[in-house]
Amino acid sequence: xxxxxxxxxxxxxxxxxxxxxxxxxxxxxxxxxxxxxxxxxxxxxxxxxxxxxxxxxxxxxxxxxxxxxxxxxxxxxxxxxxxxxxxxxxxxxxxxxxxxxxxxxxxxxxxxxxxxxxxxxxxxxxxxxxxxxxxxxxxxxxxxxxxxxxxxxxxxxxxxxxxxxxxxxxxxxxxxxxxxxxxxxxxxxxxxxxxxxxxxxxxxxxxxxxxxxxxxxxxxxxxxxxxxxxxxxxxxxxxx
Amino acid sequence: xxxxxxxxxxxxxxxxxxxxxxxxxxxxxxxxxxxxxxxxxxxxxxxxxxxxxxxxxxxxxxxxxxxxxxxxxxxxxxxxxxxxxxxxxxxxxxxxxxxxxxxxxxxxxxxxxxxxxxxxxxxxxxxxxxxxxxxxxxxxxxxxxxxxxxxxxxxxxxxxxxxxxxxxxxxxxx
Numbered sequence: 189x190x191x192x193x194x195x196x197x198x199x200x201x202x203x204x205x206x207x208x209x210x211x212x213x214x215x216x217x218x219x220x221x222x223x224x225x226x227x228x229x230x231x232x233x234x235x236x237x238x239x240x241x242x243x244x245x246x247x248x249x250x251x252x253x254x255x256x257x258x259x260x261x262x263x264x265x266x267x268x269x270x271x272x273x274x275x276x277x278x279x280x281x282x283x284x285x286x287x288x289x290x291x292x293x294x295x296x297x298x299x300x301x302x303x304x305x306x307x308x309x310x311x312x313x314x315x316x317x318x319x320x321x322x323x324x325x326x327x328x329x330x331x332x333x334x335x336x337x338x339x340x341x342x343x344x345x346x347x348x349x350x351x352x353x354x355x356x357x358x359x360x361x362x363x364x365x366x367x368x369x370x371x372x373x374x375x376x377x378x379x380x381x382x383x384x385x386x387x388x389x390x391x392x393x394x395x396x397x398x399x400x401x402x403x404x405x406x407x408x409x410x411x412x413x414x415x416x417x418x419x420x421x422x423x424x425x426x427x428x
Numbered sequence: 429x430x431x432x433x434x435x436x437x438x439x440x441x442x443x444x445x446x447x448x449x450x451x452x453x454x455x456x457x458x459x460x461x462x463x464x465x466x467x468x469x470x471x472x473x474x475x476x477x478x479x480x481x482x483x484x485x486x487x488x489x490x491x492x493x494x495x496x497x498x499x500x501x502x503x504x505x506x507x508x509x510x511x512x513x514x515x516x517x518x519x520x521x522x523x524x525x526x527x528x529x530x531x532x533x534x535x536x537x538x539x540x541x542x543x544x545x546x547x548x549x550x551x552x553x554x555x556x557x558x559x560x561x562x563x564x565x566x567x568x569x570x571x572x573x574x575x576x577x578x579x580x581x582x583x584x585x586x587x588x589x590x591x592x593x594x595x596x597x598x599x600x601x602x
Contacts, residue, residue, distance in 0.1 A: 241591065384562065404583040405576055408554035415544070422544065 206265070207232045207396050208364055213252055213262035214419075215245075222248040223259065224419030232363065233394040235387055237407035240416035246400050247368055249416060253398060254287055254366045255279035266364075284312055288357030288365040288395070290386070292372040295353050296341040302352045303328060303337035309360040327355035331385050347378030354386045358393065365390055368400045376405075383409040431463065432471050433510040436480060436503050443484040443498040446472055459571060472497055480506055525582070529589060533597045543590045550583050 209229035215222045222245045230236050240246045251257035253264060255271045264271040266286075271279060288309075289295070296305045306324035311317065328334040331351040336344045344352070350370065357365050370386065371379030387409045390397045399410055407413050415422045431453075438444065438452050446468050454462040472495075475481045480503035484496040499507075525546060532539040557572040557579075564572065589596070 241587065404551060404554060404580045405558075407551060408558040408576070410555075413548075413551055415547075
C-alpha cells in the first residue's frame with residue numbers, strides 16, 4: 189500500500205472479509221444513469237464474474253471499483269479506506285501498486301517489446317531494468333508466451349498479445365485484477381487458454397479477480413457471478 | 429446415443445467379452461452414465477439375433493458362462509452406415525423452461541425470478557464442467573465442451589427471454 193491515506197473520517201465500513209466492496213454506487217453520464225445504487229463485494233483470492241446485458245452498467249461498475257471513474261455517490265472500500273475520498277494522485281498510486289488490469293484490446297504499448305510491456309509496472313515502481321526484465325520473462329513463461337518476449341505487440345497474434353497483457357497485469361503482484369471482457373476479441377480456444385492461465389495465476393497469487401464478461405463460458409471460470417441490470421447488482425448466489 | 433452401434437463399433441478392433449465391452453464403453457463414453465450389465469447383455473442378445481455379432485467363444489467360470497463376441501460383416505456395414513448418417517438436430521420445441529416461464533406469467537408468479545434461478549443453476553453446472561476440463565485429458569475436454577456449448581445456448585435463451593418478459597406476458601394474456 190502506498191501509505192498515502194485519505195481522511196480517515198471517511199473510512200468505509202466493509203462487509204466481513206471483503207477485500208474490496210462498494211455500497212450504493214450511483215453514476216450518471218449526463219441524463220443517463222449507468223449505476224443506480226449498485227453494491228458489490230469481493231474477497232481476497234476470489235474470482236467474481238460481473239455479467240449483464242450491454243449497457244447495464246457493468247463496465248462502469250468495474251471502472252468505479254478500480255478507481256478509474258469517480259461515482260456520483262456511494263462508497264468504495266479497500267483495505268479500510270474509501271476510494272471515493274482519495275485524491276486523483278492517491279487513486280493513481282493505488283492502481284499502479286495494488287491493482288492489475290486486462291482489457292479487451294489496445295492495452296499494450298506498441299513501441300515497446302512484449303517483455304518491456306510486462307516489465308513496465310515494475311519499472312514504474314522503481315525496479316531496475318534487468319531485474320524487471322527477468323521477472324517479466326518469468327511471467328511470460330508462466331503465461332506460455334516467453335517466445336514472443338522480444339517481439340513488439342504488433343508482431344504477435346491476438347491470443348499471444350492477450351496473454352502478454354495478463355502477464356503485465358499480474359507481474360507486480362496486485363491484490364485485485366480487473367478484467368473487462370478479456371477474451372472478447374479472441375476465438376474460443378484462445379479465450380479459454382487466457383481464462384485458464386489468468387485464473388490459475390490469480391489463484392496461485394491469491395489475487396482477487398473482478399471479471400466483466402457477457403460470455404457464460406468465460407464466467408464459468410469464476411467462483412461466483414453477479415448480474416448487473418439497470419445499474420443495480422444482483423448477487424446470483426442468493427438466487428439459488 | 430445408440431448403445432448397440434457404439435458396442436458394435438468397439439468390437440471392430442477385435443472380439444471382447446461383455447464385461448470388457450462395458451468397461452470400454454464406460455471409459456470412453458460413459459462419463460456420468462455408465463452402462464448397466466443388464467443393458468450390455470440385452471443389447472448383445474439383440475445384436476446376436478440380428479446377425480450383427482457372433483459368439484466367438486465361451487469360457488466356463490464359477491459364475492455364468494462368459495461369451496466372447498465378434499462383429500460380423502453385416503455388423504461392420506451397419507456401423508459404417510450409422511456413422512455416415514447425420515444425427516437429427518434436436519430443436520427442443522417442447523422446452524420445459526418455456527412452459528415454466530409461461531405458467532409463471534399466467535399464474536402471477538415471478539418469471540424473472542424463475543429465470544434468475546435457472547441461470548444460476550446453469551452457471552453452477554458450467555463451473556463443474558469447466559473444473560473438470562481443467563484437470564481432464566483431451567477427450568474429457570471435448571465432451572465437457574459439447575455440454576458447455578449447449579448450456580451456453582440455454583443461457584442465451586434465458587437472457588433473451590428475461591429481456592422480453594413484458595412482451596411475452598402481454599402475448600400470453602397474463
